Every structure is written in structure tokens, then in C-alpha cells.
Amino acid sequence: MSADAKAQEQPVKRVLQTVGFDARFPNQNQTKHCFQSYIDYHKCINAKGEDFAPCKQFSRAYKSLCPNDWISRFDEQREAGTFPASLEP
């Protein structure tokens, strides 16, 4: 009971952050950054497997940058094999 109360007292600390500056995409238009991060994540997955921790950086990048419509469209294109870039490592 007291252990439960103690656990509930400490709030879960969350760190909110976004994608850092990338010199390849220095302007306001980050669409290419979104696309590149998506491609890099899937290339990373295909090369190293899904549990490789450094791939998570790309995953965070594209999930922050890309509009959700685009993410679902890219996923559908990937399923259908019509994704417009090569995802081979």
C-alpha cells in the first residue's frame, strides 16, 4: 500500500524533443528530410534487423517530421511494392 503510494508520488519524467538540425536540410522546407529519414530507417531495419537500437533515431526523426498521412501512404506503398525509392541496404 505504502509502496504503491510512493510509486504514484514520483511523476514519470518525460523528455520532449524534436529532430536536431541537419546541415543537409537547412531550410524551412523539411519534406526531403522526412523522406530521407523514412528511407534511412527502413534501410537500417533491412540491414540490421528490427531490434537494432541506433535505427530508433531515424524512426523518431520521420515520426516527428512526416505528416501522418504521408507515413500511412508510404507504408501502403511499401506493402504494395510501389515505394518510389529503393529500400535495399
Add this chain to the structure above:
Amino acid sequence: MVAAQVARRSLMKQWFAIEAIPIYVILGGALSGASWYLYRLGTRPDIIWTRKNPEPWQSVKQNENTKFMAINREFDRKWTREKL
């Protein structure tokens, strides 16, 4: 024969008007400036020219600046386009 030479000289006088030289100078300056600017635009890392360099933006390192002036951030050097 003489008539042909007279006709050619009057044609020369017509299309190269000596009093229009300032216009030629200003027009030449504007055209050369515009073409130089287009050349500069063509060297940006977003532009793909050849199949040998399909992703030029990947050659930009994280401490290189691609813009004309860097205001808010320090960069070590300016990016230059190595491959066409």
C-alpha cells in the same frame, strides 16, 4: 556592286545604332547577371544533374554551410560541389 555595299552599310547603321550603346550595356549586364545567378542556382545541393551523383545533398557534412550567409549558427566551412 556599289549598290549592294551601300545597302549593307545602311543596314549596319540601322541595327547597330551608336546612340543605343547605353541600352546594349545595361541589357548585356542584366543578361549576364541573370545567367550567372542561374548558374549559381544550378550548383545547389538540391539539384541532381547526372546519374553518377544521384543524391548530392548526402555529400553535405554536418559542419558545412550551404547558404550564402550563415546568421544563427556557426559553420566551419562552406560546402562546395565536388561532383556534377
